[in-house]
Amino acid sequence: MKYLSLFSLSICAIIILCSARIVTEEPKVYMFSYFIGNGEDGLHLAYSMNGLTWKTLNDGKSLLAPTAGGDKLMRDPCIIKGGDGNYHMVWTVSWTEKSLGYATSADLINWSEQRTIPVMAHEEDARNTWAPEIFYDEKDDIYMIFWSTTIDGLYPETQSKEESGYNHRKYYTTTKDFENFSPTALLYEPGFNVIDGTIIKEGKEYIMFVKDETREPAQKNIRITKSNKLSSGYGKASQPITGDYWAEGPTVAKIGDQWIVYFDKYIEKSMGAVMSSDLENWTDISDQISFPKGTRHGTVFKISSSELEKLKEEFEKK
DSSP: HHHHHHHHHHHHHHHHHHHHHHSSSSOOOEEEOOOOTTOOOOOOOEESSSBBEEEEEGGGGOOOOOOOOSOOOEEEEEEEEEETEEEEEEEEEOSOOEEEEEESSSSSBBOOEEEEOOTTOOOOOOOOOEEEEEEEEETTTTEHHHHEEEETTTTTGGSSSSSSOOOOEEEEEESSSSSOOOOOOEOOOSSSSSEEEEEETTTEEEEEEEEEEEEEETTOOOEEEEESSSOOOOOOOOSSOOOOSOOOEEEEEEEETEEEEEEETTTEEEEEEEEEESSSSSSEEEGGGGGOOOOOOOOEEEEEEEHHHHHHHHHHHO
């Protein structure tokens, strides 16, 4: 009986500790990093408690001016939280340069010096480095940076004369420290002009959402491809999950038991969204979301409520 009592007390202590963790765990806030215009004024952030209604920080003004690259743009900002507890951001620095922008921050307020990573400098015929994103692989404690590039002369079967003849494929590099990088390699060749990829992991599967950039005949929609490996093996793209409008810049969040893919209806100058509980069947909920005026695409990620309060204190006092 003595040992049973000790066992019961131990179980009670574990339950109390677990309950305390549940009670004290901070609620999460959804953040959205985005750009406006051509990306010339830098980083913008918006936040949401429910993933539907988004409010801008800093009264809609830029939180970080771009300094990297020759053209000094900050388009398509992608922010993730890494295994080191810091936030890592990559972005498009130019329409024509062979590098992408990079900076890191512990609090989304104070940022490291911005620099470029010359991921396509080795390719003489590379025309651009567009819409980079980062995925952090917890298992191997490694970051994969991936983006879209047109290399003149490659994939002539999907070449069009429209839209300056861009004909993108997806490329990647990996790093553990953002100082040393693996050689750039091909990530995805779907048999069409592809851009704007983002990746989530569900179970053992990596799921990549991409834009079919085909111009003739026009597609301009979001599709899905899956793999059991992060950096290879992505198969045939699905049918479009977006509707009869041009969409780009997908980013994904799980809100409760629903997945929401946000994207830029760039011709209509508004944001759109589709929702699914199984990543197979999608419902358009564009009429249910509200973003700050002028929002262009970026990335959704989560922060704590105390981090949001610090951001508000910092940028609302100015």
